[in-house]
Amino acid sequence: MAETLKLAIIDLSSSDAISTAKSIRQACIECGFFYLVNHGMEKELLSRVLDESRKFFSLPLEEKMKLAAKHHRGYTPMHAENLDYSSPSRGDLKESFYIGSLEAGRSNLNRWPSEEISEILPHWRSTMESYHKKLLFEAKGILVQPLFTKAMNPIFSLP
Numbered sequence: 001m002a003e004t005l006k007l008a009i010i011d012l013s014s015s016d017a018i019s020t021a022k023s024i025r026q027a028c029i030e031c032g033f034f035y036l037v038n039h040g041m042e043k044e045l046l047s048r049v050l051d052e053s054r055k056f057f058s059l060p061l062e063e064k065m066k067l068a069a070k071h072h073r074g075y076t077p078m079h080a081e082n083l084d085y086s087s088p089s090r091g092d093l094k095e096s097f098y099i100g101s102l103e104a105g106r107s108n109l110n111r112w113p114s115e116e117i118s119e120i121l122p123h124w125r126s127t128m129e130s131y132h133k134k135l136l137f138e139a140k141g142i143l144v145q146p147l148f149t150k151a152m153n154p155i156f157s158l159p
Helices: 017-030 043-057 061-067 124-141 144-152
Strands: 008-011 034-037 074-076 096-098
Touching: 008 017, 017 034, 017 144, 043 124, 061 074
Parallel strands: 008 034
Antiparallel strands: 074 096
């Protein structure tokens, strides 16, 4: 029988940043995924993100491939990544779209739909940028990015 994996639930309402960072690190090491609760993200924005994502991922593959990932930004099709190299599978059964820094001077690596695709997805970029900014910097009034940096930096020693 296959082993059941428990998904870690990370509560961002905790005032103990070190404990939260430890929980994030442990979840990433043990299963690679976690579920954030009490993040303060507006339901309306989450709904827009899901709606825009459905529109994007329902595009024909050739349209999505116009935004193929470069510099860890953009679209990756199914089987393009393999997060478990010990697995004999031909790749992961997931599609992804990666967005990096939105800071001036660093955001030019992000891949966004051309004007022709923008007619189909007129709110894709603005929605994803809003979500990215809020998730990393404004969720629950805390700076989430430094918390994740502490969790994932092997040099940072968590007690």
